[in-house]
Amino acid sequence: MASTNLISATEEWKCLREHVADVDKTHLRNLLKNEARCESMTVEFDGIILDYSRQRITQETVKKLFKLAEVAHLKEKIDKMYNGDHINVTENRSVLHIALRAARDTIINCDGKNVVDDVWQVLDKIGEFSERVRTGAWVGATGKSLKDVVAVGIGGSFLGPLFVHSALQTDPEAAQCANGRQLRFLANVDPVDVARSINGLNPETTLVVVVSKTFTTAETMLNARTLRTWITSALGSEAVAKHMVAVSTNLKLVKEFGIDPQNAFAFWDWVGGRYSVCSAVGALPLSLQYGFPIVSKFLEGARSIDNHFHTTPFEKNIPVLLGLLSVWNVSFLGYPARAILPYTQALEKFAPHIQQLSMESNGKGVSIDGVPLNFEAGEIDFGEPGTNGQHSFYQLIHQGRVIPCDFIGIVKSQQPIYLQGEVVSNHDELMSNFFAQPDALACGKTPEELRNEKVSDHLVAHKTFSGNRPSLSILLPSLTAYNVGQLLAMYEHRIAVQGFIWGINSFDQWGVELGKSLASRVRAQLNLSRTEGKPVEGFNPSTTMLIKRYLKENAPITAGFLHSKS
Numbered sequence: 001m002a003s004t005n006l007i008s009a010t011e012e013w014k015c016l017r018e019h020v021a022d023v024d025k026t027h028l029r030n031l032l033k034n035e036a037r038c039e040s041m042t043v044e045f046d047g048i049i050l051d052y053s054r055q056r057i058t059q060e061t062v063k064k065l066f067k068l069a070e071v072a073h074l075k076e077k078i079d080k081m082y083n084g085d086h087i088n089v090t091e092n093r094s095v096l097h098i099a100l101r102a103a104r105d106t107i108i109n110c111d112g113k114n115v116v117d118d119v120w121q122v123l124d125k126i127g128e129f130s131e132r133v134r135t136g137a138w139v140g141a142t143g144k145s146l147k148d149v150v151a152v153g154i155g156g157s158f159l160g161p162l163f164v165h166s167a168l169q170t171d172p173e174a175a176q177c178a179n180g181r182q183l184r185f186l187a188n189v190d191p192v193d194v195a196r197s198i199n200g201l202n203p204e205t206t207l208v209v210v211v212s213k214t215f216t217t218a219e220t221m222l223n224a225r226t227l228r229t230w231i232t233s234a235l236g237s238e239a240v241a242k243h244m245v246a247v248s249t250n251l252k253l254v255k256e257f258g259i260d261p262q263n264a265f266a267f268w269d270w271v272g273g274r275y276s277v278c279s280a281v282g283a284l285p286l287s288l289q290y291g292f293p294i295v296s297k298f299l300e301g302a303r304s305i306d307n308h309f310h311t312t313p314f315e316k317n318i319p320v321l322l323g324l325l326s327v328w329n330v331s332f333l334g335y336p337a338r339a340i341l342p343y344t345q346a347l348e349k350f351a352p353h354i355q356q357l358s359m360e361s362n363g364k365g366v367s368i369d370g371v372p373l374n375f376e377a378g379e380i381d382f383g384e385p386g387t388n389g390q391h392s393f394y395q396l397i398h399q400g401r402v403i404p405c406d407f408i409g410i411v412k413s414q415q416p417i418y419l420q421g422e423v424v425s426n427h428d429e430l431m432s433n434f435f436a437q438p439d440a441l442a443c444g445k446t447p448e449e450l451r452n453e454k455v456s457d458h459l460v461a462h463k464t465f466s467g468n469r470p471s472l473s474i475l476l477p478s479l480t481a482y483n484v485g486q487l488l489a490m491y492e493h494r495i496a497v498q499g500f501i502w503g504i505n506s507f508d509q510w511g512v513e514l515g516k517s518l519a520s521r522v523r524a525q526l527n528l529s530r531t532e533g534k535p536v537e538g539f540n541p542s543t544t545m546l547i548k549r550y551l552k553e554n555a556p557i558t559a560g561f562l563h564s565k566s
């Protein structure tokens with residue numbers, strides 16, 4: 001297929017390319033003086049405010065981006081997603097994570113079947129099971145209640161639930177519901193992560209939730225076998241029935257692993273791993289920790305954004321605006337990265353989740369038709385909560401590389417503190433930075449200003465800030481389970497919008513598979529070398545040298561506290 005089918009071949013794309021020269025003549029310092037412009041670049045929905053006036057855009061840019069959306073058939077693509085069309089064409093699947101949080105009476109058909117019924121069947125099962133565990137009606141092999149949960153999973157079967165869990169840990173309502181319970185995650189196949197995840201836990205009071213869409217992921221399965229051994233060596237093999245449950249689309253493999261299918265929580269191939277936090281992948285561990293009513297609120301928040309995204313005109317549609325602005329920054333202004341900067345520690349795991357969501361979705365080199373892209377798609381996502389980031393990598397953002405930033409602030413802190421005699425409350429102190437940093441980036445500091453401030457001549461160049469560095473600000477009213485759901489859905493849809501405009505498939509991940517198959521070859525080699533003394537062969541000289549060195553120096557295979565394997 002010819003590259004003329006690419007979005008970059010359209011007049012609308014070319015027009016935006018030419019428009020960059022107009023924008024280059026502007027400076028955010030001046031653009032921000034225009035009240036009408038600022039007002040037109042603020043959107044409010046369901047308590048959330050998006051202010052994108054600090055993007056390097058004019059009102060003309062926004063119009064041109066809407067034209068690009070039109071020629072990219074954005075509206076039709078969104079509708080196809082909501083209608084259950086097989087928009088993940090390389091895997092021939094629907095993309096229906098919106099069905100995971102649909103209201104019980106909604107009808108969303110996938111291949112002629114209303115999937116919302118299936119969704120609620122599993123949600124009801126989660127509600128019932130988690131209630132039994134939480135109330136002590138479900139007990140472990142020795143009759144004790146299970147107050148601790150270790151969720152074993154990696155990638156999408158880990159990062160989303162971890163983000164939501166860490167966001168809710170300090171929410172007063174959720175924290176009260178979690179009283180006395182612990183939720184931990186085991187993702188890395190590193191035995192160090194195993195040791196950390198079970199440190200201080202008693203198998204008698206621990207429930208292990210194995211979370212894997214495929215139930216074949218090497219890291220997860222080895223970790224699941226490791227924790228199964230931890231449980232059975234302490235409590236006997238019968239204990240698996242009481243101490244291990246699973247979340248998967250592959251119920252056959254769950255059974256073969258030894259987990260009772262009654263204790264398996266299903267989801268479906270129309271849920272992508274990185275979009276699965278609202279399925280049993282997140283709903284089960286979170287419900288065990290916080291109770292199902294909190295999970296319901298989280299799903300409701302996501303649903304509110306799902307409806308907004310589906311029905312709101314683009315001018316006021318937050319995920320659409322966010323997606324279009326990202327396309328502008330990446331493809332036209334040439335900024336390869338995006339910093340995610342939440343001004344609350346509760347969102348410390350948000351950027352890691354978005355890293356997978358965005359980079360696995362949009363890190364693609366061909367269009368949905370298999371045509372090599374002649375432009376860059378995707379971006380590098382990273383971030384840290386403010387103000388920790390400020391004391392770390394912000395220097396580069398202020399005076400080094402230009403990195404568009406997402407500032408995420410919360411109006412009402414989950415844990416307000418005010419010390420008598422202080423100028424402001426602790427949250428106001430934090431939020432002072434949230435409001436100040438975007439202006440520092442946008443406006444910078446000129447040599448004239450510095451001279452007026454009597455800065456000595458030899459320091460003027462060092463203290464000059466060019467400014468004109470784009471950011472956007474998102475203000476959430478609070479950070480309850482509902483708001484966490486809103487934030488999640490906002491970013492999920494933004495990333496889909498980017499992919500829809502770029503004309504790529506944001507829902508497959510073929511790149512990840514190559515690393516997996518190479519690791520299998522190394523695994524076989526390590527086994528043969530350790531058990532039969534076979535020489536290392538079939539690798540390039542560098543890898544051969546490293547493996548040989550590793551085999552020579554590493555501890556013997558029998559080291560460690562667990563020996564059994566099945």
Ligand SMILES: O=P(O)(O)OC[C@H]1O[C@](O)(CO)[C@@H](O)[C@@H]1O
Nearest residue numbers: 155156157212213214217273512
């Ligand atoms: O849930 P599974 O099947 O164990 O897969 C885990 C993760 O592996 C990937 O396939 C690749 O990292 C992700 O997309 C997925 O979330």
